[in-house]
Amino acid sequence: MSVGSCDRLTLELIAADGLQVAMSALRLVSSAARRAPRSFATGRRGYAEAADKIKLSLVLPHQAIFTSTEVVQVNLPAATGDMGILANHVPTIEPLRAGVVEVLEPGNAAKKWFVSGGFATVHPNNMLTINAVEAAPLEDFSAEAVRANLQEAQRVAGGNGSEEDKMEARVEADVYEAIQHALSAR
C-alpha cells in the first residue's frame, strides 16, 4: 500500500462523501503508511507482514554474521527437517544438519549460507540464536573442489581404514553431498 494510492482513495472519498470523512481517512492511512515499510518484496512466501520481527544471532567461532539483528524469517536445516522460524515462535532447541540457512531481513533480499552444523535455539524472549561451527555464503563454494573432495571422502569411507576414519569420511561425504545439493538448488 503506497501513499500514492492512498491519495487517490481520499480524492474519491472527497468526491463521494463529505470533506470530514476524507480527512480522517487520509490521517488514518498516512499513519498506517508510516508504520508499514515502504517496499515489501513480493513473490516471497512471507506470512509475517514485515511488522513482527525476531532477533537473530547467527554466530560462528571466528565471525559473528548477525548479532541480535531484527529479521523477518529464518529457514533452518534442522536434523528433523527443514523449518522456518518467524517472530514469536515457540521456544525450541534444534540441532542443525549440514545445509542451507536462509535469512530474510526486512526490505532486503534473502541471504543464504551453507552451515556445517550446530544448534539453533528459539528463546522465550523472541530471540533466535544459531551457533554454527562453520558457515559460508553459497557463492564461495567451488563445485570442482566439492566434487574432488567428495570422491576422496567416498574412497576413504569405502576403504579399509579404522572404523573411526571410515565414520569420519562418511560424515564428510554427507556434508559434501549436501553442499552439492544446495549449489544445484540455487
Next chain:
Amino acid sequence: MLARSTLRLAAQPPALGAAPAGARNMATLREIELRLKSVRNIEKITKSMKMIASTKLNKAQRAMQAGKQYGVANSEVFQHAPAEDPAKRKLFIVISSDKGLCGGIHSSVTKATRRIFADTESSVESDSPIMVIGDKSKAQLSRALGKNLVMSFNQIGRDIPTFADAAGVADLIIKSDVKYDSIAIVYNKFVSAISYESAVMEVETEEALKNSPGFKAYEMEEEVTKDLAEFALANAVYAALVEGHACEQSARRNAMDNASKNASDMIGKLQMQYNRGRQASITNELVDIITGASAL
C-alpha cells in the same frame, strides 16, 4: 690533595670499591662494560618481543570479538534455564597457557581458583576436580591444590585458539569418568589493552538442564539435551580460550614494554657509571704522570 680526595669521593657511589690504582678501575670498568653489553642485548630482545606481542594482540583481539559473541549466544540458553539448586561438585577448568614472560596471567587464574576453594561460604566441595589447560598454571596449582588435579592439557595457545582445540578439550573432558554437577571455567577476562581480570564462566550439565524449570519451556527431541550440553561446553571453552589468549598477548606486551623501559633505564645508569669510571681512571693516570713529572 683536594683533587685526589674528590676523586675518591666520586669513585665511592659506584660501590665497586674505592680504587686507589688505575688497574683496579680498569677491571671494574670491564665489568661495567660487560654488564652494559648484556643489558643492551636484553633490551633488544624485550623490544622485539614487545613488537611481536603487539601484532599478535591485534589479531587476537579481533578473534576475541567474534569469540565473545559466540560465547554470549551460547550462554543465552543457560540464562533462560538456570540450574535449580547450586551445584555441589563443580568441575573447574582453568584456562592458561604454556609460555611465560606474560606478567601475572597464570597466577591470576590460579589465585582465583584457590580463592574459590578457600571461600568457606560457597558450597563447593573440597575435592572438586580441576582440569588445567597450560603448563604454567598446572605447576602453580599442583603445589596448592595438587590432589584435585585430574587432567591437564598443553600445547594449546601457541597461536590463536581454534574451535577444533576447544572441541578436542571438551571431547576429552566428556570421555573421562569425572563426575560433576556443573562446570566452572576460570579464565582471564579482557578489560582493556592494559588490564585484565579473572572471571568464572558457568556451564550447566545435561542433568542440570533437564531439572531446570525454565528448560521445560523449550520444545525439543529427546536426546538433544546431551548433544546440547556437550556442544555448549565446547563453545564455552572456545570463548574462554580465545579471550584468555588475547589477555595473554596484551599482558606480554605490557610486561615486555616495562622490561624494555627498565632495561633502557639501567643502560642509562650503567653508561653514566662507565663514563664516570673511565674519566676517573684517566684522571688518575694523569695525576700520576703529573706528580711523577713534577717530582723529577
